[in-house]
Amino acid sequence: MFQVQILGASAAIPTNQHLPSAQVVTYHDRHHLVDCGEGTQMQLLKYRVKLSRLDAIFISHLHGDHVLGLPGLLTSMSLYGRNFPLKLYAPSALKEVLDLIFKQTQSYLVYDLEFIPMEDFAPGEVIYETPRLQVTSVPLNHRIFCRGFRFSEHSKRPKFDFYKAKALNIPNSYFGLLKQGVSITLEDGTEIHPDMVLHPPDSPLSYAYCSDTRFQESLVDYIKDTTLLYHEATFMHDMLVRAQETCHSTSHEAAQMAKIAQVKHLLLGHYSARYKNLTPLLEEAQAVFPHTELAIEGSIFKIKDYA
Ligand SMILES: [Zn+2]
Numbered sequence: 001m002f003q004v005q006i007l008g009a010s011a012a013i014p015t016n017q018h019l020p021s022a023q024v025v026t027y028h029d030r031h032h033l034v035d036c037g038e039g040t041q042m043q044l045l046k047y048r049v050k051l052s053r054l055d056a057i058f059i060s061h062l063h064g065d066h067v068l069g070l071p072g073l074l075t076s077m078s079l080y081g082r083n084f085p086l087k088l089y090a091p092s093a094l095k096e097v098l099d100l101i102f103k104q105t106q107s108y109l110v111y112d113l114e115f116i117p118m119e120d121f122a123p124g125e126v127i128y129e130t131p132r133l134q135v136t137s138v139p140l141n142h143r144i145f146c147r148g149f150r151f152s153e154h155s156k157r158p159k160f161d162f163y164k165a166k167a168l169n170i171p172n173s174y175f176g177l178l179k180q181g182v183s184i185t186l187e188d189g190t191e192i193h194p195d196m197v198l199h200p201p202d203s204p205l206s207y208a209y210c211s212d213t214r215f216q217e218s219l220v221d222y223i224k225d226t227t228l229l230y231h232e233a234t235f236m237h238d239m240l241v242r243a244q245e246t247c248h249s250t251s252h253e254a255a256q257m258a259k260i261a262q263v264k265h266l267l268l269g270h271y272s273a274r275y276k277n278l279t280p281l282l283e284e285a286q287a288v289f290p291h292t293e294l295a296i297e298g299s300i301f302k303i304k305d306y307a
């Protein structure tokens with residue numbers, strides 16, 4: 001299972017329909033929280049996301065709509081009695097902010113919060129890795145230091161066709177060699193090549209989170225061929241000047257990025273509160289890149305559906 005659930009998709013000001021940025025990327029049974037705007041912990045409760053399965057939090061930048069939900073969430077996990085470490089990837093200044101809040105509110109955490117400053121990593125560098133998944137840093141162009149995150153599966157192994165192997169009368173003791181790509185010779189002299197019993201592996205799936213950022217073509221180097229791309233679309237293109245002034249993107253630009261990066265599918269998000277109806281943003285993007293959807297709170301996107 002590899003999916004993303006949207007918890008918040010508004011820009012700086014929340015509305016009745018939308019909360020500030022937050023989403024949960026789940027790989028098998030492990031959760032990874034990406035950004036943590038106000039209200040995130042209530043959204044986690046609402047959508048029954050088990051905090052016992054939360055391994056790491058990734059904060060893109062320190063604007064309030066991406067981080068103000070974090071102190072409450074961290075202290076709640078302490079009150080729930082979390083007793084295993086949590087990794088927190090964020091701009092280095094967040095450490096100072098959290099330390100001050102914890103000190104002045106007399107809060108303390110009963111678990112180990114491992115703070116990892118994003119400035120320590122070069123653009124494109126692997127920041128987090130498990131046996132099957134890795135996360136790389138994506139440099140974004142915003143008013144303050146800002147990083148996106150690309151979650152990608154490691155290359156998969158070819159699939160062994162057990163039934164075909166049995167049909168070819170291959171003894172079980174040879175299966176290991178064939179899975180490793182080694183040819184074998186049966187006792188009757190028959191040669192068996194690995195490709196006779198191995199199917200090509202599925203392509204690794206990937207998900208990239210790019211919020212907040214001005215349109216910049218160099219982003220392509222970090223998100224090319226991504227299966228599902230979340231790209232901010234704060235404004236429609238008639239507000240391009242405003243988007244550029246505030247270091248945000250338009251819906252048209254998000255679609256342009258999806259197109260040149262040759263991603264499979266695009267998710268729009270980070271909507272300005274001025275848009276009560278998001279259909280025009282969606283249509284503007286789809287005119288450039290048809291495979292586009294809106295990120296809406298609660299919705300789940302399974303990455304394999306877009307492979
Ligand atoms: Zn924002």
Ligand SMILES: [Zn+2]
Pocket residue numbers: 061063142212
């Ligand atoms: Zn911002």
